[in-house]
Amino acid sequence: MVEPYSTPGARFVDPKVLSRIGNLKLLARNVVDGFINGLHKAPYLGVSVDFAEHRGYMPGDDIRFIDWRVFARTDRFYVKQFEADTNSNFSVMFDISRSMSFASQSISKLDYGRYLAACLTYFSTTQRDRVGIVTFDDEIVTRVPPSAKHLDIVLHTLDRIVAGRPGSFEKPLFRATEFFKRRGIILVISDLYDEPEKIVNGLKLLSYAGNDVMVFHVLDPAEVDFPYDEATSFQDLETGRKMPVVPEKLREQYRQLVQEHISTLSRLCSQNRIDYAFFNTAQPLDHGLFKFLAIREKLNRVR
Numbered sequence: 001m002v003e004p005y006s007t008p009g010a011r012f013v014d015p016k017v018l019s020r021i022g023n024l025k026l027l028a029r030n031v032v033d034g035f036i037n038g039l040h041k042a043p044y045l046g047v048s049v050d051f052a053e054h055r056g057y058m059p060g061d062d063i064r065f066i067d068w069r070v071f072a073r074t075d076r077f078y079v080k081q082f083e084a085d086t087n088s089n090f091s092v093m094f095d096i097s098r099s100m101s102f103a104s105q106s107i108s109k110l111d112y113g114r115y116l117a118a119c120l121t122y123f124s125t126t127q128r129d130r131v132g133i134v135t136f137d138d139e140i141v142t143r144v145p146p147s148a149k150h151l152d153i154v155l156h157t158l159d160r161i162v163a164g165r166p167g168s169f170e171k172p173l174f175r176a177t178e179f180f181k182r183r184g185i186i187l188v189i190s191d192l193y194d195e196p197e198k199i200v201n202g203l204k205l206l207s208y209a210g211n212d213v214m215v216f217h218v219l220d221p222a223e224v225d226f227p228y229d230e231a232t233s234f235q236d237l238e239t240g241r242k243m244p245v246v247p248e249k250l251r252e253q254y255r256q257l258v259q260e261h262i263s264t265l266s267r268l269c270s271q272n273r274i275d276y277a278f279f280n281t282a283q284p285l286d287h288g289l290f291k292f293l294a295i296r297e298k299l300n301r302v303r
Contacts, residue, residue, distance in 0.1 A: 024114070024155045025118075025151075027115065027118060027119075028119045031286070031289070032119055032126065032289070035289045035290075056076070066078070066079055088124075088127075088129045088185055089129065089146040089183070091179075091180065092121060092133045093133075093134045093135075093136065093186060093188045094113060094134070094135045094136070094158075095167060095190030095191065096135045096136065096161050096162070097137040097167020097168075097193075097238065098164060098166055098167065099167065099193050102191075102220055102223070104220050104221065104222035105282070107282075108163075108281070109218050109281055113189040113216075114161065116189060116279075116288045117154075117158055118155055119289060120187060120289070121154050121155070122151065122155075125148075130146040130147050131146055131151055132145050132150055133154045133157055135161055136176070137164075137168075138165060138166055138172065139171060142161075145179065146182075166238045167193070168194065169198055169199050170198055173202030173203065173206060174202065174205055176206065177205050177206060177209065180206060181209060183209065184211055184212075185296070186211050186213050187215075187216065188213065188216070190217065192215070196264040196265050199265065200272060200274070203272070203274050207272070212275075213274045214275040214276075215265075215274060215275065215277070218279050219279075219281070220280065221280045224255070224280060226250075229248065230247070231245065231247070266278070
């Protein structure tokens with residue numbers, strides 16, 4: 001997998017800067033336009049924003065459909081696709097459970113996920129995809145079915161979400177299978193606080209209908225590094241339970257458990273052909289866009 005380097009033209013991607021932009025559509029347009037301009041100026045990054053009209057050449061393809069202008073620019077063979085072949089359903093499944101409200105700095109996991117979802121939905125509309133969203137905690141909260149006309153409705157939904165209730169995976173993901181009868185791309189954004197096996201079992205339900213499933217695992221830097229020094233009580237945002245902790249005694253064990261959780265999720269997803277990517281809320285949003293684009297190019301080659 002190509003690593004998500006920042007692109008030269010990707011501006012306004014610092015989450016702290018984005019939090020000052022009140023309009024989610026303006027935010028998404030600024031990030032996506034800057035990202036696309038950066039890719040055009042940096043072809044060495046290995047991905048292309050032309051995948052809506054092209055896919056990589058494969059043995060047996062009709063050479064009449066090779067786009068020689070793209071070959072001249074990239075030194076790679078791409079085959080032209082027609083609009084009917086390229087339009088997809090793109091849906092975000094967004095975890096809005098209580099733990100997503102955590103923020104050790106200025107950006108919560110919920111806000112970071114909100115920005116990611118807005119940018120990737122906006123980006124998908126530039127590729128002529130039909131876009132939709134499902135939000136969930138321990139059940140389905142809202143649903144906007146994929147449509148070419150639903151960008152503003154998806155962004156409005158993202159603007160209004162609040163993380164307030166405990167969450168789970170199996171029940172809402174099982175229910176969501178009713179909504180995804182037509183093959184498409186499903187992006188799950190969550191902090192993935194559940195047993196890895198339960199999470200992946202839920203994700204597998206989404207892929208059974210032929211959907212391509214991606215998971216963006218979002219954590220706060222403090223949840224990874226555990227930088228606390230003084231003894232204090234920590235509260236589980238899902239259950240409300242408090243636990244007294246001496247951080248110095250638990251830090252290394254905690255970090256090891258977090259890394260094991262991430263590694264297990266990544267391994268189980270890979271074994272089940274589910275694309276997994278990890279993010280912390282301090283990372284610029286172009287990391288998410290780059291990862292998303294790299295995965296979609298891979299899916300296009302497989303198809």
